[in-house]
Amino acid sequence: MESSHKHNGEEGNRMMKNSIEKEQHELGLMRTFVESQDPTSKEVDDKTLRRFLRARDLNVDKASAMFLKYLKWKRTFIPNGFISESEISNELAQKKMFLQGHDKEGRPIGVAFGAKHFPNKAKGGLDEFKRFVVYVIEKMCSRMPGDQEKFTAIADVQGWGYSNCDIRAYLGALSILQDCYPERLGKLYLVHVPYIFMTAWKIIYPFIDNNTKNKIVFVDNKKLTSTLLETIDESQLPEIYGGKLALVPIEEDS
Incomplete structure (x- = not known):
């Protein structure tokens, strides 16, 4: 034996x-x-x-x-090699993206609130949103320790409704993530998912490649804290999910 x-x-x-x-x-x-x-x-x-x-x-x-x-x-x-906050002021004003803590593998954690996103009618439009996505990913990558190459994301869609629905923006973000930052996403948790959100999800899903699909977890509301605690220590989990960390807007993260 x-x-x-x-x-x-x-x-x-x-x-x-x-x-x-x-x-x-x-x-x-x-x-x-x-x-x-x-x-x-x-x-x-x-x-x-x-x-x-x-x-x-x-x-x-x-x-x-x-x-x-x-x-x-x-x-x-990204002609300057980075996205400055002045280029994404309309997006930052929505206060929808937060960044703090690391999971048990050392991956930085980003938290996005779907109900705080409204289609960008301002001058920047879809291009500004795409710049915002690049800014977010670059910021998370800059917080990776040592040999870590991936980040963890929590997409909170509590309260999401048709006024937040922005398929072009979602597909734009997906394209940037998959085509320009491959193998950067470690895990994506979708939490507080309302039934109405699934109408948008069905449109987006066919555009998600298999590598990315395997990293997406729909979290049951009843098991929210316990599911997140499997990969994120209580000291690194946001308070709103039963952890100990306060949320920090991404632009305030140093």
Whole structure:
């Protein structure tokens, strides 16, 4: 019995080693190709390239195309390399995004309130909302410790109604998350989900890739605190969900 356990362990280790070597090999091929297409790729670290590679199941061609498209997008959409708060003032004024604490794996936690979002009728419109999404993701990434590459999000849709429904904005956010920040989302908890929200969800769902679908959890109201406590320590969980932390608006997070 002991020898079969040992054999299984060795087999597992061998497979793990092979898979790491394969990923490393594909990463080398990808780097050579993207650098030949866009010399600015040289400034990008292996970790970033690896996220694009994993998002396309180690398919070098698909991952390279995805990454080169991202570089082009970044140059046009974030010409300064970052989004300043003055560019997203209408979005920040809605006070719908909060950021504090880390889950048990060290992933920073963001909390978004769907009922505080109203379609942006101001001059910035959908583009300003997309800049806001980039600002939020970049802010969460900047709070990742050490080797952590993912964040955890809680989308609270309590009180959400048709006046909050903004399919173009949701699809815009999804596209940015999946196409420009692949493998950044660790887990997305949907909490206090009203029945009416499911009408919007049915429209959005087909656009969510399988990798992302696997990270989405609809939380039962009756098990809200216990479900969140499985991955978030009480000291890091917002007070409104039975934890100990007060919510901090994202722009006030240092």
